[in-house]
Amino acid sequence: xxxxxxxxxxxxxxxxxxxxxxxxxxxxxxxxxxxxxxxxxxxxxxxxxxxxxxxxxxxxxxxxxxxxxxxxxxxxxxxxxxxxxxxxxxxxxxxxxxxxxxxxxxxxxxxxxxxxxxxxxxxxxxx
Amino acid sequence: xxxxxxxxxxxxxxxxxxxxxxxxxxxxxxxxxxxxxxxxxxxxxxxxxxxxxxxxxxxxxxxxxxxxxxxxxxxxxxxxxxxxxxxxxxxxxxxxxxxxxxxxxxxxxxxxxxxxxxxxxxxxxxx
DNA sequence: CAACTGTTATATAAGTATTATAACAGTTAT
DNA sequence: ATAACTGTTATAATACTTATATAACAGTTG
Numbered sequence: 001x002x003x004x005x006x007x008x009x010x011x012x013x014x015x016x017x018x019x020x021x022x023x024x025x026x027x028x029x030x031x032x033x034x035x036x037x038x039x040x041x042x043x044x045x046x047x048x049x050x051x052x053x054x055x056x057x058x059x060x061x062x063x064x065x066x067x068x069x070x071x072x073x074x075x076x077x078x079x080x081x082x083x084x085x086x087x088x089x090x091x092x093x094x095x096x097x098x099x100x101x102x103x104x105x106x107x108x109x110x111x112x113x114x115x116x117x118x119x120x121x122x123x124x125x126x127x
Numbered sequence: 128x129x130x131x132x133x134x135x136x137x138x139x140x141x142x143x144x145x146x147x148x149x150x151x152x153x154x155x156x157x158x159x160x161x162x163x164x165x166x167x168x169x170x171x172x173x174x175x176x177x178x179x180x181x182x183x184x185x186x187x188x189x190x191x192x193x194x195x196x197x198x199x200x201x202x203x204x205x206x207x208x209x210x211x212x213x214x215x216x217x218x219x220x221x222x223x224x225x226x227x228x229x230x231x232x233x234x235x236x237x238x239x240x241x242x243x244x245x246x247x248x249x250x251x252x253x254x
Numbered sequence: 255c256a257a258c259t260g261t262t263a264t265a266t267a268a269g270t271a272t273t274a275t276a277a278c279a280g281t282t283a284t
Numbered sequence: 285a286t287a288a289c290t291g292t293t294a295t296a297a298t299a300c301t302t303a304t305a306t307a308a309c310a311g312t313t314g
Contacts, residue, residue: 098149
């Protein structure tokens with residue numbers, strides 16, 4: 001299984017699951033229409049409770065990232081693009097501002113930060 | 128007071144305080160050696176409990192961003208730069224990766240993301 | 255000494271995260 | 285049809301986090 005939980009990570013388990021699924025989507029490992037493991041299957045393989053996995057799936061559904069249908073496995077949604085509104089952009093920008101501030105206070109130079117971002121943006125085309 | 132609580136923000140109060148103080152440091156409003164409001168003073172002005180403010184101050188001290196001394200007000204620390212280690216850079220990079228992934232799934236194009244980041248990095252020199 | 259600081263201690267309450275069990279309701283394949 | 289899978293709902297218990305409330309203690313400053 002391409003999913004794992006990091007014991008050292010202090011963030012909630014359901015958040016780790018959410019982020020890893022999103023990451024797999026970004027990498028193209030998971031594409032629209034693809035099926036996710038069932039909640040019980042994934043929970044067992046991670047050694048956690050069914051409802052913790054379900055909680056992750058529910059939040060992903062609320063973000064319209066996956067589809068849930070009774071009796072069927074969760075599937076990756078075809079994401080419609082009217083989500084890129086000014087409000088959304090402002091939210092993302094606020095999160096970048098916070099992260100950049102943190103990075104600067106950790107002693108990273110603006111150049112180092114730009115390098116990190118550009119490196120990840122280049123990686124997009126390769127992956 | 129240059130600090131406020133956003134009722135619509137779902138994040139914990141102490142985190143809002145932490146982020147706003149960091150933001151003020153980044154903007155140069157707060158400089159090393161500057162005094163922060165006392166925990167009671169700030170709590171009263173925000174209409175929240177003393178211990179909530181203290182919890183924010185404690186976490187800032189743990190990050191070596193402020194100094195706390197019994198009987199004295201908290202002060203902005205002179206931040207030493209041996210914090211910019213490979214491990215720190217990796218942590219920051221991981222946070223950028225997560226945020227970029229989120230932005231892409233929200234429908235932002237790589238170009239829009241770069242624009243957001245570059246705009247904030249330019250703002251650094253002006254501020 | 256008085257009035258300010260941070261610190262420690264207790265207690266309470268509300269919210270979040272996680273686990274546990276069990277039953278119910280659709281889907282899929284035998 | 286039925287067995288074995290899916291998600292869904294319900295209920296309960298536990299642990300952790302967040303926030304408040306009061307009070308006392310300890311160092312600093314005027």
